Amino acid sequence: MRRLFWVGVGVAVTVVVIRRGRRVVEQYVPAGTTDAVEGAVRLSGALRAARDDFRAGVAQREAELLDALVGGADVDALRAAAPRHRAELRETFGRPPRDDLARDLSARGWADEPVTDPDDDAQAPFF
Numbered sequence: 001m002r003r004l005f006w007v008g009v010g011v012a013v014t015v016v017v018i019r020r021g022r023r024v025v026e027q028y029v030p031a032g033t034t035d036a037v038e039g040a041v042r043l044s045g046a047l048r049a050a051r052d053d054f055r056a057g058v059a060q061r062e063a064e065l066l067d068a069l070v071g072g073a074d075v076d077a078l079r080a081a082a083p084r085h086r087a088e089l090r091e092t093f094g095r096p097p098r099d100d101l102a103r104d105l106s107a108r109g110w111a112d113e114p115v116t117d118p119d120d121d122a123q124a125p126f127f
Contacts, residue, residue: 025034066075 070078
């Protein structure tokens with residue numbers, strides 16, 4: 001019963017403080033300030049809602065693209081197995097050490113080949 005009494009006292013004090021606070025604000029703040037503050041609050045709420053909508057759309061599109069890319073495959077299982085698959089590929093195909101690379105190129109007859117594309121121009125520098 002005591003707790004209920006103090007909850008009631010707290011509610012009553014809160015109502016009194018809010019009402020008197022509003023009167024003080026109306027008395028000392030210039031006219032139109034509250035409208036400007038309310039407009040800023042509405043604008044920030046609208047921006048927050050737009051940001052949340054954008055993030056939801058990005059997440060949905062990401063899910064669609066991931067589904068289109070891997071279908072029904074378990075992505076987490078694939079990621080967990082990736083190091084093992086990389087090791088198997090390196091073991092199967094191997095990579096020549098760097099000092100043997102020049103010897104390997106010359107053995108294949110590629111040592112005298114140009115390293116740049118002669119057809120490349122300034123319009124496609126990414127090739």
